[in-house]
Amino acid sequence: MKKKSIFILIINILFVFFLGCAKEEKKVITVGAEISLKDSLNQIVEQFQQSNKNIIVNIEFDASKLLRKQASKGTNLDLIILASKDDMEELEKAKVITESKEILENNMIVAGRKKIDKLEEIKGYRVAIGDPEYSPAGVYSIEILKNSQLFEEIKPDIVLARDVRSAMQYVDLYEVDYAFIYKTESKVMKNAQIVYEIPNEFHSPIIYSCGILSGKESEEIKSFYKFLGNGNSREIFLKHGFKVLDPRNKINVEKMKNKGEKK
Template sequence: MALISKNKMVIYVLVAMMIVFAAGCGSSTDTRSDSADSQAQTNSDTTTSDAAPAEKVDLTISAAASMTDALNDIKKTYETANPNIELSFNFGGSGALQKQIEQGAPADLFLSAAVKNMKPLVENNLIAEGKEKTLLKNELVAVVPENGKAAVAGMEDLDKADVKKVAIGIPESVPAGNYAKEALTNVKLWDALQSKMVQAKDVRQVLQYVETGNADAGFVYKTDALTSSKVNIAFTVDPASYSVVEYPIGIIKATKHSKEAEDFYNYLQSKASLDVFLKYGFTAAE
């Protein structure tokens, strides 16, 4: 009987050990299962994150008023192809825009109608290094109202009695006005026309003055004249009488969106953009 009891005891111990072992295996399996489920959830979360739409970026571009129509055309195409980008334009006289940038106004790119307004920004380290170049060229013309009565065919006609008002951009802040002043000075008419001068904040305001008959003639770029059915080009100003009209572009060093700004900077130099500029009367820089 003692032998049988001892054998039973051994059997009980073995059974107990098997039960404990089985329980441990089950726990390990559950742990691996829980770990796999957790990893699957992590992978799922990562996939969801990767598929999330890109953050919206608002780029602010300070640009010469004479580029208004061309840039608004480019804006439509670019935003359609890059739905996470919104282009906000600040149009005005290049001199005024230069001052705004110097005073810390927010901007990501600057498109000027004169090298003289870009150069100080480059020299003062406000333009990103190596991210500035001349993009376009333009030419100066004199326009008259579509139904204007004054006969204007050349610079000398602006001094005639039937020409009462001549519109011009403020020479100190509007490149087109400065170019016009150069040309008028070269033909010795600047001083003679002072009593007739009506100064405007940018070239588009000059165009408006002529369109509405508030000026009998005005100096604008060829590109501006081509946008209006309310004016006629009276004559093209002799290009030898004023500085070459060049449009430099540059990325503002303080931009908070350097990659997006550079992408748009490069796009403005692409064939697609140049074709739009050419359509509006600009010529590509050599």
């Protein structure tokens, strides 16, 4: 009888242990995010997890175009945030994304140590930009230079960086004289400053979109997707210098597809 009682006790302990493990099981979601969101998004994830103890959010930061290519080839990503409307639209057309919305807008500036009154004053100096093959910031930078009729003159002095944050670091570490970066990146500079604010008419609108990848529409992912547009997230984005767009500006790819088929 004594052995039987001990055996039953052990079974009960194991049952309680495994039950506890089941209760503590957490869902993991993986977000691919544009590198310029690093500081703001880390804070947002921290807030999200405070009220969603059962969800772990892992973020992979990289240049938007690299994240788009990663998503196109099949990936572990559940949700993606890009700084380029074109890249998000490509994913939508390829049916890689099932739902997306525009959440933020940014501006381009020139960073350096000496104020300039006009863009022409960067001629003859080394200028860092994000590599346009990987970074939307690089695409915007080339667009600005071409619209300003400066590209051919400045081209020999352009230093390509992997992404916009790397371009910011080049100028902040005195490796170049100027850098074309997002205005939000200036908030983490230590040795450089905004020397010129580029008029918006010189480049396409810098719109950040987030989208849920096809087959990844779980409640946990939808919960974080929704959280990106709530009051707490909006305050954090604003604090980091982003313009926050109307969260109702939402695109449901499946609805668009069905609408097109009816026509």
